[in-house]
Amino acid sequence: MPPSPGITGLILAGGQGRRMGSVDKGLILLGVQPMVRHVIDRFSPQVDEILINANRHTDEYSALGYRVVADAIAGFAGPLAGLQVGLTLAAHRLVATVPCDSPFLPSDLVARLHHALEQHGSDLAVARTLDQPHPVFALVRRSVLPHLTRFLEGGGRKIDAWYATLNAIEVAFDDEADAFRNINTADELAAAFARG
Numbered sequence: 001m002p003p004s005p006g007i008t009g010l011i012l013a014g015g016q017g018r019r020m021g022s023v024d025k026g027l028i029l030l031g032v033q034p035m036v037r038h039v040i041d042r043f044s045p046q047v048d049e050i051l052i053n054a055n056r057h058t059d060e061y062s063a064l065g066y067r068v069v070a071d072a073i074a075g076f077a078g079p080l081a082g083l084q085v086g087l088t089l090a091a092h093r094l095v096a097t098v099p100c101d102s103p104f105l106p107s108d109l110v111a112r113l114h115h116a117l118e119q120h121g122s123d124l125a126v127a128r129t130l131d132q133p134h135p136v137f138a139l140v141r142r143s144v145l146p147h148l149t150r151f152l153e154g155g156g157r158k159i160d161a162w163y164a165t166l167n168a169i170e171v172a173f174d175d176e177a178d179a180f181r182n183i184n185t186a187d188e189l190a191a192a193f194a195r196g
Contacts, residue, residue: 007110008090009047011039012136013054013061013100014071014082024057025183026100035183038103040064046110049091052100053082078157079136080148087145099136102182106173113139116171123166129177133170135159137180 013026013036026036036052044050050066061068069089071081079097086095094117096110106112109127117125123144127137136159144166151162173180182188 006092007047007094007096007114007139008049008051008086008092009043009110010083010086010090010095010097011036011043011050011052011100012079012082012097013052014079024054024060026052026054027057027060028183030103030183034060035103036061036100037064039098039100039105040066042103042105042107043096043098043109046107047096051086051089053086073152077152079159080152080157080162083140084145084148084152087140087142087148090142093142094139095142096139097136099182102137102180104179104181105137106176106179109137109173109179110139112173113137113171116169117141120169121167122169124163125169125171126163127173127180128170129173129180133160134180135163 027034030038040050052061052064052066052068053071054061054068055070058068058070069085071077072085073081083097086097094114096113098105113125113127116122117139124138124140127134148162151165156162
């Protein structure tokens with residue numbers, strides 16, 4: 001069961017995959033399934049709706065059975081551009097984001113982010129392990145969309161810089177630090193397959 005009503009899950013798969021030779025990381029096989037399928041399997045039970053933000057290979061992503069949405073800003077503008085379109089099209093008032101290259105994400109990610117968001121009345125909640133924030137693992141209120149759009153229209157692209165302008169809360173996941181490992185290189189892919 002989802003942790004609460006009204007959460008859209010947004011999988012960020014709109015990047016260029018430069019560190020992986022410009023391949024589409026979400027579609028790389030991890031075992032017998034594409035990496036994004038592993039993400040979906042862990043993420044979908046935690047939310048009420050799934051959107052996939054992708055700017056390439058949209059037919060392959062659509063074949064997974066979820067709505068695929070492309071950035072409104074051209075030129076691979078980064079995760080904030082993906083978040084903008086997700087906030088625009090989400091059916092619910094809260095949007096949880098995860099990247100397509102983190103197939104081991106925590107099964108309680110959204111519940112813990114949601115608890116902190118509501119407890120502190122924040123605009124967004126961001127996962128952190130030890131002293132390392134993970135800005136693309138977040139829960140965001142749709143009400144920040146106009147603020148985000150202004151930031152993007154002003155040329156802003158850095159996710160940390162935008163978060164710094166909001167009432168954000170970091171949520172510790174020190175007990176699940178390994179769940180946030182992402183896969184950016186062929187060596188990391190081989191290690192992830194070996195470790196499972």
